[in-house]
Amino acid sequence: MEIDYKNIKVIGFDADDTLWVNETYFRDAETKFGQLLSEYETPNKLEQELFKKEIENLELYGYGVKAFTLSMVEAALELSNYNVKPKTIEAVLNIGKTMLNEPVELLDGVEEVLKTLSKKYKLILATKGDLLDQERKLEKSGLTKYFHHIEVLSEKKEGNYSKLLNHLDIKPSEFLMIGNSLKSDILPLVNLKAKAIHVPFHTTWAHEQVTENETNGKQYQTINSLTDLLNILN
Incomplete structure (x- = not known):
């Protein structure tokens, strides 16, 4: 079934292994x-x-x-x-x-994608981890200017995303999340009736892996590269 993105107003991006190497x-x-x-x-x-x-x-x-x-x-x-x-x-x-102290290595096409999509949508960064470290990486990345809002979450579960959407004052149907982790970036949003697009990274922490049973019947799209978003959303 083809997924319809026409109602999307806000796009959330994961940071680690979605925008840069981690x-x-x-x-x-x-x-x-x-x-x-x-x-x-x-x-x-x-x-x-x-x-x-x-x-x-x-x-x-x-x-x-x-x-x-x-x-x-x-x-x-x-x-x-x-x-x-x-x-x-x-x-x-x-x-x-x-x-x-590692340099921030952006993944292919990241800045082009954010620059293009920021003209049409509100972009937010929704990541988890240590606040100081994530702020440091974001500063090093040079990407701050593209984001309307930045949220460093302690966890990425349905309850955390619900609070975020309430804070942004948008409906789940108006939100699209982009990320590399099915467990953290995709399935919680799908369960909230929001949209989600999976961009796999070549390595995934064992804690973030999910079973085929957990993804069965879940409606989301998987793309090979972040730049594929430009064909889907423009």
Whole structure:
């Protein structure tokens, strides 16, 4: 069934891995963490235990590089039975600092898409993570001028989006969300009767993955590149 976008007034964009590269840095950091702790466990075991620690800490720390770094420190302590050297902990902290200082690498066509669509629609940024880090990345990106509103959410669930739409004073039928995560950017909006377009990124954090059963019967569109939006919405 073809999806009709003619009533759309506001378009929301996810940030990480939709507008710029993000998850790649986390995968690289996990590899470095595995190398630092290689005397204690296998790479696969270290990755599994770090992921478990991240999920365990979500409620306390939320998302983002700082939360990830704290989880790496805790995992290093526990996996080494508290024998890890202070220098190794320092190296773990430096992994996090390096991540925070990475350049913002825009994905293909991002600025062209935002510049074009901002002439016809109100654009908002709806992302989750650490407020300071997301503000820093947005500033580095040079994209702030295209957004009517910027929202950094603690979670991306139906309730969070409902509050956002109420704040923007628009109906779900007038809102379109663009993002790379089916779990965070697509399914919650579809469940609210808003529109959503999925733009997959080449790597997805395990916590953001969904099953085929969760997507069955859900009406949304998937595109290969952000630039495909210009053919759909113009």
